[in-house]
Amino acid sequence: MTATRALARTLAWAAAGLAAGIVLAVAAPLAFDARPYSVLSGSMEPAIAAGDLVVARRTPATAIGIGDVVTFRDPDDGARLITHRVGGIRRDGGRIAFVTRGDANTGVERWRVSADADVGRVAYRLPLLGHVAVATRTRTGFALLVVLPLLALAINELARIWRPAAEKEAPGAART
């Protein structure tokens, strides 16, 4: 194997390691009470851009502090999730009232949770992966980003299985 080919092979494995690490960063938190969410708007720019994927870990509401970035249900539309920064916290009997605002926004959201509830505190973001996550929810995106790579992998594996046999047969055939 030439030095160039060896280097190319090492770099290919490095790329595979990088991809595996990123996939791990998305998938592994699921085992530790954390979930990934796609960010669809630029309301938290520049800290979080539209199209980023954020990983939020379930944290007791009492442990949330001013300045934390949290993911919560939109008080006006329970089906929608919002990721914004906490700007105000007030204990109100057995409940905790939060005031949140996007870094790029002027308006605020006010919402309350029970004092023993959990809130998703954002730990880190993965740039652009939100676009990928959203795309996989469409038929075309799923075909391009999941089915096609799996198919390519399967074809590659089958080729690897068949190739040695063909290579073994070829020299013999040449000899006769």
Place this chain on the structure above:
Amino acid sequence: MSPPKANAGKWIGLAAGLVLAAGLVLSWGVPASGGQLGADVRMLAASTGELDVRPTAVFVSADELLPGGPGASGTVSLGNITGGPLVVETRLTPSSAALDRALRVRLEADSEVVAIGRLGSLRRWTNVGATLDPGEGVALEARVDLPAGQAAAEAGGQSVEITAELRGRPARDGR
């Protein structure tokens, strides 16, 4: 089987990729930072009829009041429109109790402090220390701020409209 050198290259590459991924994820952390919101306060005056109050609209308007910050102030002028002397009283009615423990209110009549305290303590009628003869007037200044402390920390993002009700009670002994 791959030669040992090729295998070493594979593991070194894989490890380098994983370390790079870990480094990137660490650098993409979203730390808590800043974010403390201020409180929005509006104060408007309302008269019960014996007093001419100007303006009757908002006379103190503060956006993003922060704990330990400079605060805001505004002045309203009162005039006795009755035929007898009046003792002026006020009470503050906020739209919510969110700033009752946090917001400090200071009232001055003709530059003399007549009442100072947390918003919640000024919900009762308070004598502003002015007795007005018929036709006489006084300037009432209101100053609001958020002294630093736990209560002020809980004021972040709150918005309260305070109605300063003003009334004139007939002075018992004339002036």
